[in-house]
Amino acid sequence: xxxxxxxxxxxxxxxxxxxxxxxxxxxxxxxxxxxxxxxxxxxxxxxxxxxxxxxxxxxxxxxxxxxxxxxxxxxxxxxxxxxxxxxxxxxxxxxxxxxxxxxxxxxxxxxxxxxxxxxxxxxxxxxxxxxxxxxxxxxxxxxxxxxxxxxxxxxxxxxxxxxxxxxxxxxxxxxxxxxxxxxxx
Numbered sequence: 001x002x003x004x005x006x007x008x009x010x011x012x013x014x015x016x017x018x019x020x021x022x023x024x025x026x027x028x029x030x031x032x033x034x035x036x037x038x039x040x041x042x043x044x045x046x047x048x049x050x051x052x053x054x055x056x057x058x059x060x061x062x063x064x065x066x067x068x069x070x071x072x073x074x075x076x077x078x079x080x081x082x083x084x085x086x087x088x089x090x091x092x093x094x095x096x097x098x099x100x101x102x103x104x105x106x107x108x109x110x111x112x113x114x115x116x117x118x119x120x121x122x123x124x125x126x127x128x129x130x131x132x133x134x135x136x137x138x139x140x141x142x143x144x145x146x147x148x149x150x151x152x153x154x155x156x157x158x159x160x161x162x163x164x165x166x167x168x169x170x171x172x173x174x175x176x177x178x179x180x181x182x183x184x185x
Contacts, residue, residue: 036108038152039120042145043099049141050096059083088138094130095142098123098151106152117156123152 001066007126032040057077065072102123105116112120127146131139 038103040068042148
C-alpha cells in the first residue's frame with residue numbers, strides 16, 4: 001500500500017524529468033551575442049505581425065438587404081489581400097525590413113560599432129513612429145518587435161564586463177592599476 005506522500009511526489013518527479021529535457025535544447029542554441037538575439041527576435045515578431053496581416057481576416061463587411069419588408073443582415077470577414085487592400089500591406093513591410101536590416105548590421109559575436117549603433121537607434125525610432133501613427137489600425141501588431149529592437153538598442157549602449165571587455169591596458173580611464181592599498185604598517 002502506497003503512502004499519500006509517495007503518491008503526491010510522483011507527479012513532481014515526472015515534471016522534473018521533463019525539466020531535464022530542456023537543457024539539451026539550451027545547449028544547442030547558437031552562440032550569438034545578446035544584441036543579435038534581440039534583433040533576431042524582433043525580426044521574428046515583425047514577420048509574425050506581417051503574417052497576421054496576410055492570413056487573419058481583419059476586414060469585416062456588413063451587408064443589409066431588404067427582402068419582402070424584412071431587413072436581412074449579413075456579416076462577412078476577409079483578409080486584407082482578399083479585400084484588395086494593398087497599401088497597408090506595403091506599409092507594414094517597413095518594420096520587417098528595418099528589423100531584418102539590423103541582422104545585417106549587427107555582428108553575431110560582438111557589440112556593434114559606432115555606425116551600427118546609430119543605425120540601430122534610427123531603426124528603433126522609425127519603428128516607434130510607425131507603431132504610434134498606425135496604433136489604431138495595424139500598429140499594435142508590431143509592438144513586440146518595437147520592444148525587442150529597443151532592448152537591442154539599449155543593450156548596445158551598456159558597457160560589458162568580463163571576458164569580452166577591454167583589458168586594463170587598453171582602457172582609456174587610467175593606468176589600469178585599480179585602487180592600491182596603503183601599507184600603514
